[in-house]
Each structure stands twice: as structure tokens, then as C-alpha cells.
Amino acid sequence: MLVGYGKTFTTTKYKLDIALRMGELLTTKPLLQVQKLKQHFPVTAGLLRRQVGTIKAIDGIDFDLMTQQNLGLVGESGCGKTTLARTILRLYQPTEGKIIFEGIDMTHLKSSRLRSLRTRMQMIFQDPQDSLNPRMTVGSIIAEPLDEHTSLKGKERSGRVEELLDAVGLNPRFSNRYPHEFSGGQRQRIGIARALSLNPKFIICDEPIAALDVSIQAQVVNLLEDLQEKLALTYLFISHDLGMIRHISKRVAVMYLGKIVEVGPANELYTNAQHPYTKALLSAVPLHDPGREAKRERIILSGDVPSPANPPTGCPFRTRCPAVEPKCAISVPKMKAIGQEHRVACHCVM
Amino acid sequence: MPTNSNANIVLSVKNIVTQFNTVDGKVHAVNGVSFDVRQGELLGVVGESGCGKSVTMMSLVKLLPMPPGEISEGSAIFEGQDLIQTSINDLQKIRGSEIGFIFQDPMTSLNPVLTIGYQLIEPLRLHKNLSKSAARTRAIELLELVGIPMASSRLGDYPHQFSGGMRQRVMIAMALSCDPKLLIADEPTTALDVTMQAQILDLVRSLRNELGMAIIWVTHDLGVVANLADRVMVMYSGFIVERADVTKLYSKPKHPYTYALLKTLPDMEGDRSHRLESIEGQPPDQLKPTTSCPFAPRCEYAFDRCTHENPQLELIAENHEVACWWDMERHSPRPSTSSI
Ligand SMILES: Nc1ncnc2c1ncn2[C@@H]1O[C@H](COP(=O)(O)OP(=O)(O)O)[C@@H](O)[C@H]1O
Ligand SMILES: Nc1ncnc2c1ncn2[C@@H]1O[C@H](COP(=O)(O)OP(=O)(O)O)[C@@H](O)[C@H]1O
Ligand SMILES: [Mg+2]
Ligand SMILES: [Mg+2]
Numbered sequence: 175m176l177v178g179y180g181k182t183f184t185t186t187k188y189k190l191d192i193a194l195r196m197g198e199l200l201t202t203k204p205l206l207q208v209q210k211l212k213q214h215f216p217v218t219a220g221l222l223r224r225q226v227g228t229i230k231a232i233d234g235i236d237f238d239l240m241t242q243q244n245l246g247l248v249g250e251s252g253c254g255k256t257t258l259a260r261t262i263l264r265l266y267q268p269t270e271g272k273i274i275f276e277g278i279d280m281t282h283l284k285s286s287r288l289r290s291l292r293t294r295m296q297m298i299f300q301d302p303q304d305s306l307n308p309r310m311t312v313g314s315i316i317a318e319p320l321d322e323h324t325s326l327k328g329k330e331r332s333g334r335v336e337e338l339l340d341a342v343g344l345n346p347r348f349s350n351r352y353p354h355e356f357s358g359g360q361r362q363r364i365g366i367a368r369a370l371s372l373n374p375k376f377i378i379c380d381e382p383i384a385a386l387d388v389s390i391q392a393q394v395v396n397l398l399e400d401l402q403e404k405l406a407l408t409y410l411f412i413s414h415d416l417g418m419i420r421h422i423s424k425r426v427a428v429m430y431l432g433k434i435v436e437v438g439p440a441n442e443l444y445t446n447a448q449h450p451y452t453k454a455l456l457s458a459v460p461l462h463d464p465g466r467e468a469k470r471e472r473i474i475l476s477g478d479v480p481s482p483a484n485p486p487t488g489c490p491f492r493t494r495c496p497a498v499e500p501k502c503a504i505s506v507p508k509m510k511a512i513g514q515e516h517r518v519a520c521h522c523v524m
Numbered sequence: 525m526p527t528n529s530n531a532n533i534v535l536s537v538k539n540i541v542t543q544f545n546t547v548d549g550k551v552h553a554v555n556g557v558s559f560d561v562r563q564g565e566l567l568g569v570v571g572e573s574g575c576g577k578s579v580t581m582m583s584l585v586k587l588l589p590m591p592p593g594e595i596s597e598g599s600a601i602f603e604g605q606d607l608i609q610t611s612i613n614d615l616q617k618i619r620g621s622e623i624g625f626i627f628q629d630p631m632t633s634l635n636p637v638l639t640i641g642y643q644l645i646e647p648l649r650l651h652k653n654l655s656k657s658a659a660r661t662r663a664i665e666l667l668e669l670v671g672i673p674m675a676s677s678r679l680g681d682y683p684h685q686f687s688g689g690m691r692q693r694v695m696i697a698m699a700l701s702c703d704p705k706l707l708i709a710d711e712p713t714t715a716l717d718v719t720m721q722a723q724i725l726d727l728v729r730s731l732r733n734e735l736g737m738a739i740i741w742v743t744h745d746l747g748v749v750a751n752l753a754d755r756v757m758v759m760y761s762g763f764i765v766e767r768a769d770v771t772k773l774y775s776k777p778k779h780p781y782t783y784a785l786l787k788t789l790p791d792m793e794g795d796r797s798h799r800l801e802s803i804e805g806q807p808p809d810q811l812k813p814t815t816s817c818p819f820a821p822r823c824e825y826a827f828d829r830c831t832h833e834n835p836q837l838e839l840i841a842e843n844h845e846v847a848c849w850w851d852m853e854r855h856s857p858r859p860s861t862s863s864i
Binding site for chain 1: 725
């Protein structure tokens with residue numbers, strides 16, 4: 175452990191930074207490795223809760239995440255993003271595959287070891303409204319993880335809370351107020367302060383800006399970037415919108431029906447997308463320029479993501495793909511490399 | 525398409541003032557908003573959360589909770605009738621037939637315990653005097669029009685059996701069912717995925733060409749109305765601060781607030797390494813009537829006049845109005861006609 179809690183705890187951010195930076199220099203391995211990860215939920219029916227089917231919410235996900243090299247994860251609602259996040263944090267027991275965090279295989283870790291590892295991985299949720307207890311003051315919401323995992327008390331505890339409020343750009347005097355007294359953007363900051371309280375290395379941001387005004391989205395993304403720099407954080411940044419994700423991600427993975435269909439460096443993906451699904455997602459982002467909007471080629475996907483309980487045969491995207499061919503129904507396309515770190519799973523990409 | 529003739533004005537709103545009486549005092553939510561919408565035109569209304577977009581729309585048709593809400597001034601002439609002076613009973617008839625509504629949350633207009641078919645067919649029988657079978661045929665047509673697959677087999681389904689995007693389509697079908705002359709859409713795509721949003725925007729683009737009604741489209745996202753609206757008006761703190769043809773507003777914004785809003789949008793094509801622009805600070809709490817420009821505390825161009833005089837919306841170029849003392853193009857205070 176790089177940073178001790180309790181008696182050795184230091185309140186100066188400066189010392190904390192040094193400790194974290196030193197830790198970072200020592201790690202050359204990926205911070206997080208996800209290998210062949212699957213999360214299948216049983217579908218049950220009847221009084222005896224007999225299993226009648228399987229929801230393949232996550233169906234074979236592979237990626238490595240290097241320290242401070244944020245990965246963006248995009249896909250429509252229902253494609254498995256939240257399930258992947260919760261499985262990585264072991265809030266769900268994976269059906270298959272491995273999760274390796276800082277070199278430790280945590281797929282089957284027992285609860286006590288898992289508990290201490292979890293302090294280093296945190297999650298920020300989409301709707302700050304739902305994730306903050308309305309009856310708790312902002313101070314106690316932020317201190318909850320401290321109470322659970324550290325022995326901080328009294329002045330040290332309140333000092334840490336004030337420090338965290340300050341770090342996310344909220345007035346430290348607000349700690350006695352309740353969540354409803356804050357705007358959506360401010361509530362998201364409270365959620366971020368809480369996630370930072372135990373000095374995590376890795377934060378999964380699950381659509382943290384989807385519920386916010388566009389002008390406030392920029393503030394939150396800037397804050398996350400500042401904190402990353404100060405605290406050497408690494409993010410897995412989840413969104414259904416390729417617009418903002420580009421700013422915060424080094425690499426972007428596109429997910430469809432529980433599988434990654436394309437992954438690559440952010441710039442490469444935005445300028446040279448290969449998968450028809452990635453192209454459709456890109457064309458769905460509104461351009462704030464009527465001239466360019468009128469000229470652009472629009473790919474409008476029809477319908478919703480199919481149910482993962484009954485996925486199409488062959489390529490999962492074929493039922494909505496504008497470039498579908500007969501061969502797409504026959505087999506699931508394999509991931510192939512098509513450039514520097516750029517991989518795609520599509521039968522029609524040579 | 526918009527024209528300058530006054531003959532085809534569908535709705536003419538003049539000086540709407542709406543307040544809320546709360547324990548903290550009077551919230552001045554809408555402070556004298558005036559606008560026209562013409563037949564076949566799509567008017568975009570944009571601004572951050574809390575700037576008064578919804579309260580303005582709700583005031584027009586009294587969907588406001590009253591009390592605490594109170595419309596203290598203004599008129600809204602629709603079909604020769606002032607909606608503000610119309611009784612709630614008469615308004616209910618107009619709302620179901622002449623003016624259609626779409627909201628962010630479809631469940632505010634869909635009844636969870638009634639089938640979609642019932643909710644579509646009943647108003648058609650009531651407002652259009654259609655027979656049961658004619659209403660049913662029309663309901664299926666409407667669901668097909670908004671892109672619900674296998675429409676005829678879905679009439680018996682309840683709202684929860686539709687996904688978020690499909691529910692939004694059902695609501696559009698309901699809003700369109702009685703051939704409204706005016707459709708008011710209040711952030712109908714804000715809670716949806718970008719792909720679903722793109723589907724709905726595409727649908728609206730084709731519907732407006734087909735049906736030719738007037739549409740007011742409310743959103744906090746300037747990106748959404750860029751290729752949808754004919755004209756856009758930008759609201760701040762219950763005032764209209766800028767109004768222009770869509771291309772002018774995006775290429776030559778004249779209010780620092782519009783300019784700042786445009787800069788907060790991430791660029792899909794440009795350089796990604798620069799920091800995102802954001803508008804620091806918060807909109808005012810609106811507990812006092814303002815005597816200064818409401819945007820002044822957050823405005824990088826503000827000078828002394830802005831802090832003691834609230835600028836009025838003024839025509840400064842063809843089809844372009846702005847309420848600002850600063851001329852962003854000349855980098856100097858705007859010579860004001862009204863003050864001479
Ligand atoms: N606990 C669960 N039990 C059964 N099915 C689930 C569970 N959690 C998620 N799912 C299903 O898995 C799929 C992926 O859901 P989710 O991960 O929430 O997607 P996303 O976050 O991309 O919107 C959905 O079809 C959803 O209904
Ligand atoms: N029922 C209410 N009671 C008190 N204030 C309200 C009420 N509804 C809206 N307001 C206030 O009116 C202002 C405008 O709100 P609204 O029109 O909903 O904003 P927008 O739709 O632009 O996000 C806000 O300051 C809001 O807090
Ligand atoms: Mg999710
Ligand atoms: Mg609103």
C-alpha cells in the first residue's frame with residue numbers, strides 16, 4: 175500500500191501526490207487486465223424459479239488498462255457497460271474470465287482481501303441524485319467510506335472531508351448541507367469527492383455526465399482531468415456519447431451486445447472508424463454547426479439493441495447493420511488488428 | 525418554411541411574466557418573454573437548466589402548478605384566442621387537439637395502467653368524432669408514422685413494455701394524433717441515447733416536411749437544434765437574450781452567453797488536446813427582479829453599464845436580435861438607440 179490510513183495519514187495533498195507518483199514509477203505492468211470476461215445472468219420462470227434462459231450481458235471482454243491511459247467505453251443503453259463496470263469491481267461474481275488489478279488476480283479473492291483492494295478502485299455513477307442518500311449531509315456522505323475503511327476521527331476526519339470538497343471545487347463550508355440543496359453538476363462533484371476519499375488509483379466513471387447540461391458536462395470533464403493529473407488517477411470512462419469521451423480517453427472501445435466490436439487510439443477511432451456500428455455512433459453525435467450538419471452523411475440505426483437473452487446468430491450487429499451481407503449470419507466475427515493498436519470485429523472489414 | 529408575412533403566425537406570445545411564490549420568496553422565473561411561431565416553422569429554444577424554458581411553455585397552456593405559480597402579465601394568441609385568458613376547461617380541449625405536447629419523460633403524458641391503443645384511440649374518437657374502427661386504423665397509421673415496428677400488434681401493450689426511445693415515439697404519435705397546428709416539444713431527447721436521439725430528430729425532420737405544423741423545440745443542447753431549427757432563441761434567467769436564424773446564431777453569435785454555450789460543446793473534428801471551455805459560476809437565484817444584465821456576473825465582457833441596466837432585446841441585423849450592451853464584433857460598447 176502506498177498510502178497508509180489512520181495514524182500515518184497525512185492531510186497535505188502534496189505528500190500524497192509524491193507517494194502516488196512514486197508508486198506509479200514502480201508499475202510497468204498494466205494497472206488492470208480484463209481477460210475473456212463473461213457475465214451471464216440466469217433467466218428464471220415459474221414458482222420453482224427454473225432457469226429458462228441466459229442473459230449474456232458481458233460475453234468475452236478483453237482489454238488492458240495502463241496507468242493514466244484512460245479507456246473510453248461507448249455503446250447504447252443495454253449493451254452491457256454497467257454490468258462490465260460492476261463485474262470488474264466484483265460487485266458481481268464473473269461467470270468466466272479473469273480480472274487482474276495491479277498484478278493481483280482478484281477474480282476469486284475472498285472478501286477481506288477484496289475489501290482492502292476495493293478501496294483502490296471506485297465508481298462514479300450516472301445520476302448523482304440516485305447515488306447520494308438524501309437524508310445524509312454532504313459531509314457524512316463523503317466521510318462514509320472513511321468511516322468504513324479508516325480509523326480517521328474528529329478533526330482529521332473533518333479535515334479530510336474539507337480537503338476533498340475543496341479538491342472538487344465545492345466550498346468546504348457546505349459539508350453540513352443536504353444533497354437537494356445542490357445543482358446536478360454540484361451533486362456530481364459530491365459523488366466524485368466521495369469516490370476520491372480513499373485515494374483510489376482507478377475510477378470507473380459510469381456515464382457521469384449523461385444527466386447534466388452540456389455546459390456543466392464540460393466542467394465535470396475538466397475537473398476529472400485536473401484530478402487525474404494531480405492524483406495520478408486512471409479512468410475507465412463509460413458513455414453512450416462519443417462526443418465528450420474523446421477528450422478524456424487515450425483509447426476508446428466500442429461495445430455492442432456484451433462484446434467489444436472495435437478498439438483503438440481515440441484519434442484513430444474518430445478519424446478512421448471501421449466498424450459500421452462505430453460509424454453510426456459517430457454520425458449520431460450532433461455537430462454544432464448547421465452548415466456541416468446539413469452536408470454530413472447521416473447513418474440512422476433503426477430500432478433498439480436486441481435482447482441479450484436472445485441475441486442474433488453470427489455477428490451481433492447484423493440485424494441493424496446498414497452494410498450487412500449474407501455471411502454475417504453464419505459466424506461471429508473475430509477481432510482482427512488493422513493498424514497500430516486498432517482492432518475491429520467485422521466480417522466486412524478486410 | 526419561414527416567411528416574413530404575419531398572416532401565417534400560429535402563436536403570438538407577448539410579454540409573459542411568470543413567478544413562483546415560495547418560502548424563500550418570489551422566484552422570477554419568466555420575465556417578459558415575447559415570440560411568434562409561424563406555420564411550418566421550427567423554433568428552437570435553448571439555455572441552461574433553470575433558465576425558464578419549461579415554465580414559459582407551461583405558462584402558455586396553464587400546465588403550471590398554480591399556486592405556487594402565477595402568470596402576472598402577458599398574452600398568447602393562438603387561433604385568435606388568448607390562451608392566458610382561457611379557462612382551464614377550454615384549454616384542456618385545445619391541448620388535446622390543436623396543440624400537441626412532447627415531454628422529456630414520456631410517462632408524464634402516458635398512463636401506465638392503460639394500453640397504448642386505448643390512449644391513442646380515445647382522444648381520436650373524442651376530438652375527431654371517429655368511429656371505433658376508423659380511430660383504430662388511424663392509431664395504427666400513427667404508430668407506423670413514428671416508426672414503431674409491427675404497430676398493429678402493439679396496440680394492446682402497456683407503456684412499460686416499450687423501451688425509452690420507443691415510448692418517446694408513442695408520445696409523439698399521441699401528440700400528433702389530432703393533427704395539431706402547433707407541437708411543443710420540451711427536451712424530448714434529453715434522456716435518450718445519442719443513437720435514439722438521432723432517430724427521433726430524423727423522424728421530426730421528416731414529419732415537419734410532411735405535416736407542415738409549427739414546432740417549438742426546447743433543449744439545453746445547442747447541438748440538437750443545429751440542423752433542426754429555422755430560428756433559435758436563447759434564454760437566460762427568464763429573459764430571451766438572443767434570437768436569430770439558425771445559421772446566423774451559430775456562425776455569428778452576438779451574445780456572450782450564446783458564444784460561451786457554443787464553446788462548451790466538444791468538437792468532433794478539431795484538436796482534442798485543448799481544455800474544454802466551460803462557463804464558470806451559476807445562473808442567478810431570481811429571488812429579486814433584476815435591474816442589471818442577469819448574465820453580467822459570469823460575463824467576461826461585462827463593463828459598468830451591465831451592472832446597473834438590463835439590456836432589452838434589440839434588432840441589430842436582419843433577423844438577428846440580441847440583448848447586450850457589448851458589441852462583440854467591434855470590441856466596444858454598443859451604441860444604444862433606446863438610450864439616446
Ligand atoms: N442483475 C441483472 N440481472 C439480469 N439481467 C441484467 C442484470 N443487470 C443487467 N442486466 C441486463 O444486461 C444487459 C446489459 O445491461 P447494462 O449493463 O445495464 O447495460 P448498459 O449499462 O450498457 O446500459 C441488459 O439487457 C440488462 O437488462
Ligand atoms: N414549482 C416551482 N416552484 C418554484 N420554483 C420553480 C417551480 N418550477 C420552476 N421553478 C423555477 O423556475 C425557474 C425556471 O425553471 P424551468 O422553466 O423549469 O427551467 P428550464 O426548463 O429552462 O430548465 C427555475 O429557477 C426554477 O427553479
Ligand atoms: Mg448503464
Ligand atoms: Mg425544462
